[in-house]
Amino acid sequence: MTEAGLLKPIRDVGIVGYGAYIPRYRLPASEVARIWKDPAGVGPPGEKAVAGLDEDVITMSIEAARNAMSRATIDASSIRAVWVGSESHPYAVKPTSTVVAEAIGAVPNTQAADWEFACKAGTEAMQAAIGFVGSGMADYALSIGMDTAQGRPGDALEYTAGAGGAAFLLGPVEESLASIEVSYSFTTDTPDFFRRANEKYPVHGERFTGEPAYFKHISMAAEKIMSSTNSSPEDFSYAIFHQPNVKFPQRVAKSLGFTADQIKDGMLVSRIGNTYAGSAMVGLTAVLDVADPGERILLVSYGSGAGSDAFILTTTDQLPQRRNLALDTESYIKRRTEIDYATYARYRGKLVTK
Amino acid sequence: MEVSRHWRLNKQRYSLVGEVCPHCEHKLFPPRDICPDCGEDARDLFEFSGKGSVYSFTTVSQAPAGFEESVPYTVAIVQLDEGPLVTAQLTDLGDKPVEIGTPVEMVTRKLRSDGDQGMLIYGYKFRPAFAA
Incomplete structure (x- = not known):
């Protein structure tokens, strides 16, 4: 019996595959400061990733999931859950996860659901996946945390509200790249x-x-x-x-x-x-x-x-060995096209065109 | 709403699933059930690798309905490594100009939305291949 509150499954679970996705556009914080007349004129250091016009949590989750599957080297048909945590699901009603499951070939013998808990919806899905695999109900469960983060123009959040995320395929510890203690x-x-x-x-x-x-x-x-x-x-x-x-x-x-x-x-x-x-x-x-x-x-x-x-x-x-089977996080970060605030406003749908 | 029309194309649009001819190994995309090479039945599903190169391309400035928000954009004929030619948008081009022969890879992206209330339509586009 583990100490009260600690979570420990019956069967040991690990990360069998993982994958990142970060879109290529970058908005420097100095651009946000320039538009909104930050008194100091500079704002916080750094920049944030911005999704392109044709990207959203569905497309970004698909790419992260494909990277995770490349490292897992298992057949997608043995996945029993595809769970996506986000604050930016493209539909209000209609799961992100069914599109992801279809795209990676995990359908039809799988659960699929979208999770919501602000910035921890993805790790919440990981907790559930540990239980799902750890109980023996499933051999593999995919948990994803992905967002095209929202921040009101001019709000402090706008300096950092970025886009990206990751997918983790959880499975038996024997096949894992990292065990979850x-x-x-x-x-x-x-x-x-x-x-x-x-x-x-x-x-x-x-x-x-x-x-x-x-x-x-x-x-x-x-x-x-x-x-x-x-x-x-x-x-x-x-x-x-x-x-x-x-x-x-x-x-x-x-x-x-x-x-x-x-x-x-x-x-x-x-x-x-x-x-x-x-x-x-x-x-x-x-x-x-x-x-x-x-x-x-x-x-x-x-x-x-x-x-x-x-x-x-x-x-x-x-x-x-297995981490070399897909693009690493740094490759996505280095793939970088800087944009100005106007382009950002266009890409994020902040311009009214009709 | 043309939900059923899009739904029927899910597999080929999301993950480039075409067909392979069991008689002559010819790869078909899009799937058409009859091999254009030998004329026999070809219904075996085949998932393409998504790797290919630009065979030809052009830039669209006057977009058809549903694509106005993305102008200007580049449409290419991509020759897949397995043989077939596929017409698709190029995306994530960055600062480098496209050239005939540029290596590209398939990504699943939003193609368009069916108005504010209709469905979101996802499918294949191609981006310059990552130098891994």
């Missing part, structure tokens, strides 16, 4: 950020999104999973925290006792922005791209509303 979820009703039905842009509680929301949930989840497994920060080669901006993950890492070195490989926010449901997950793909076998990873997501999912993973001997 244990996981944990910490949830409360905390209304720090939300978007009402039929609204285009979310609203947030300014400073309220920090202390009682992001920091509390991530810290509680990280501390609980570490104390319950008798681990401390030095037992991990890498740590990844949800990245709404550069400062939050740096600060929470420091307060938990992690060094800058432990979080640097999974920190992508200054280069691709906050990819909402994709944020922590694409941080994990970047770490899996460079990790050596036998290294331990702490992953903690955060979703407004609010909650955190924490996972402890250990990379396996199969990682170095």
